Amino acid sequence: MKPAKFDYVSPSTVDAAVEALIAAKGEGKVLAGGQSLLPLLNFRMARPAVLIDLNGIKGLSYIEDRGDRIAVGALTRHRELERSPLIASRLPVMSAAMRHVAHLAIRNRGTIGGSLSHADPAAELPMLATFYEAGISVQGPAGRRTIASEEFFVDALTNCLQPEEIVVEVEFPILKHDGWAFEEVARRFGDFALASIAVSIRRGLSGLEAARIAVMGVADTPLRLRKAEEELLAMELDDQTPDRFSEIVLSQVSPNDDLHASAGYRRHLLGQLAKRALRTALAMKG
Ligand SMILES: Cc1cc2nc3c(=O)[nH]c(=O)nc-3n(C[C@H](O)[C@H](O)[C@H](O)COP(=O)(O)OP(=O)(O)OC[C@H]3O[C@@H](n4cnc5c(N)ncnc54)[C@H](O)[C@@H]3O)c2cc1C
Structure with a gap:
């Protein structure tokens, strides 16, 4: 099948993406890797009036060492987490889990922000966020806030985001283990x-x-x-x-x-x- 008709916008900043969501009055959807959203559009299970593509926003894809935590930008692809030496040395449980995420083609496109927001109860990244007690930073009309992972996942395929909020970063505290x-x-x-x-x-x-x-x-x-x-x-x-x-x-x-x-x-x-x-x-x- 083909998606229902939608308008497409490609903002270059998170602020502009939030503005686009506000302007869409509840009829907008952000697009990250598209690996879950596009099938939903094709089957017409989702029919947003406006698709807000995050891929033109620079600076949302990174894996950063912050001492006692690792910060991951929302547009970071699954494959980057899987191959990252920093993740392998500081978050080995995540490193081991990432090769179980779907297939290579999907890992090349899928993003951490998309996976957490999609909130599939059998998806690895939501479970890893829960395991590591990750903080999920989101930006919306009222600015930025950080949500504890255990509060973020509310039900199957349901998160606690307000309609105009976007996930921008996830911080994973490093676990000391033997x-x-x-x-x-x-x-x-x-x-x-x-x-x-x-x-x-x-x-x-x-x-x-x-x-x-x-x-x-x-x-x-x-x-x-x-x-x-x-x-x-x-x-x-x-x-x-x-x-x-x-x-x-x-x-x-x-x-x-x-x-x-x-x-x-x-x-x-x-x-x-x-x-x-x-x-x-x-x-x-x-
Ligand atoms: C055949 C198949 C098998 C798969 N197997 C697995 C698997 O084994 N394990 C697994 O974990 N996943 C699996 N996936 C899902 C895959 O990991 C997706 O990449 C992921 O769920 C969604 O990420 P995305 O970046 O593609 O998001 P998209 O498809 O672009 O978006 C998904 C949803 O999240 C919203 N969204 C996206 N980014 C943000 C953001 N930054 N802030 C707020 N909302 C946002 C979108 O509006 C949409 O509602 C599979 C997918 C397919 C098609």
Whole structure:
């Protein structure tokens, strides 16, 4: 199919893009990589009166070291994150996850701002933003504000942006860890995840002193499993720890049946991935 008729504008600044959204009176949509929006237009599931193309705005694509955090511009492509040595050394969980994002052609065009805004519950970047406690900076008529990732994702394909706000930057705090893992199962490599988990741990004098756990594909948004983190820290570390950890993770999710998998199958996958992820993280030497 072909999209319904729309006007096209190509602003050269974020301010001008926000002005264009205001002028569109709720009928405008911003275009980034187009990898999710264009199929929606072609199927006429989205019918914006005005398409506001962000690709002409200079300075929105960068990966920057800010000491204790890494800043990523909203127009940064998935492929740049996948290939970045800075991401590999400072945000290794993200680096490992990026090759699971769709296929190469899509990674060449898709952007972090588009992926977060699209808010697919089985997409890697929303889950990584939740895992790293990213701050998502947005610009709108009232200026700039930063939204915590756990507030940003409201429901499946729903974020908390006001209609005239645009994502401009995402800051990922660097996690200090001794071990980490990212595990995912999709029906075919590059498909959206059926289930996925990211884990990081830091060792203390006895046992673990910090843990971070996030999952996706098992709820309408990515989930940070804070209770599982606390329970993992309280555990004795022995051969049975990954099995017990898997049970704790499963006690905190309740996926639904859908077109792609039954709830039971998603739970089964997540349980196996949780075991594997914790084993990998514990086996790392730091
Ligand atoms: C076949 C296929 C398989 C895929 N598989 C995966 C996968 O496995 N994992 C995965 O994570 N993704 C997957 N994707 C999605 C892909 O990652 C997209 O690139 C991403 O979801 C959207 O990014 P985009 O830059 O293309 O955004 P667009 O398609 O341009 O926009 C998506 C939405 O976000 C809005 N938007 C875009 N940028 C901004 C901004 N800066 N501020 C506010 N709103 C904005 C748009 O208005 C639109 O509503 C897949 C896509 C396809 C077509």
